[in-house]
Amino acid sequence: MFALLDGNNFYASCERVFRPSLKGIPLVVLSNNDGCVIARSEEAKAIGIKMGQPYFQVQHLHTTHGMVALSANFALYGDMSDRMMSLAAGMGPEQEIYSIDECFIGLQGVADVTRRAHAIRSRIQRGIGITTCVGIAPTKTLAKLANHIAKDAERKPGSYPPHLAGVCNLAEISTELLAHMLRCTPVGDVWGVGRRIAKRLCEHNIATAWELRNAPVPWVRSQFGVVLERTVRELQGIACLELETQPPPKQQIACTRSFGRPVTELAPLIEAVSHFTQRAAEKLRAQEHRCGAVHVFAHTSPFRQDDARFAQSATIQLVQPSADTTVLLAAAEQGVRKIYEPGYRLAKAGVMLLDLSPATLEQASLIEVPQPECGRDMSALMEAMDRINARWGKGAVCVGSALQAGEWRMRQDRKSPGYTTTLENILCIN
């Protein structure tokens, strides 16, 4: 058996913990650059604000409905998440943290599951101030569904039996009620069925979770592939998805952003991509990995029909895997110079670190890492940078932009043999 616990309207709820005056009013949390809505309170949902909706489309609701919009504070949400997860872990022997606001719990050997779920739920409510819902079922997909039911039963009285509010254990409801619930659930609400697949399924008269559950498995397999086949079996109660208690190390690390205003020149593009690269490199080292290739991309806004369109990317293979910010910066800059074309209003750019491999001691000692950038141990410097940034906040210290670094390298090339320059030259202390 699996439980799925998640925090209701998580980001909005986190904000309300620290600003109780926001209770009862339509509250939305906005993405980077206040671009679009990424979390909504119940009141915000009730006045029709959609997930992912551009903020400018709902901005007027501030005056008409008293809506409040906040810029996201991810550091806060991460902290609240950690606390919620550690309490949630008390529900069973195993926990898979699935996202910032939800986790699966393995319930093997747990007695009195429903009562325990209620207890954890109120513990989180009391201790952290976040309202959660719990779905319990024999498969992860059904646990997700049960979680939906627990939510609807709570916020839409009358939709489901009231005793399912907050905690819904499918093992404790009748098969008739379960069938009824599946018939009431649009197929697109099933975990693993997105917009595209839902549309195609509907064209074959499969519009509800119940109809998907009863679809012929070989047909699903041939038409939609193995992923949806697993979903069908999970809906039937056959567990196909395991708990992943030890998340495998990431296979790629990305840092990408939309720009607050369009970027047209090369220098600010390099500046931005350099910044992304440093953040990505930090994540890479935190995972104790190195990367073998650096991918950069930039594109214009897909929403502006009148602008000339541009989308380019480049992958730079490194001579040898590295986690050294200065090496990655050089590669990223090379990539940017490769793809850049003047005359476009770029809306977004990013960096992805690919071909990750563990930076084990053995590898480090086997490879004689040349340090052409400066004559000292870069890994110690990187570690120091990471520690300073962890202590004083992101970006407290960073390597100067790749543009500056490029100039610096040129100076190095010209330098006389006896001349030494230290990296302090290109460290920016903010």
Place this chain on the structure above:
DNA sequence: TCTGGGGTCCTAGGACCC
């Protein structure tokens, strides 16, 4: 004017090998 960011998995098709 203004439209998120960071991931995963699967599949199809081409290149290459024996």
Place this chain on the structure above:
DNA sequence: TCTGGGGTCCTAGGACCC
């Protein structure tokens, strides 16, 4: 001369998740 078929690896693209 006859010109097969199966396996593997890689990549791009599409789908999904929160």
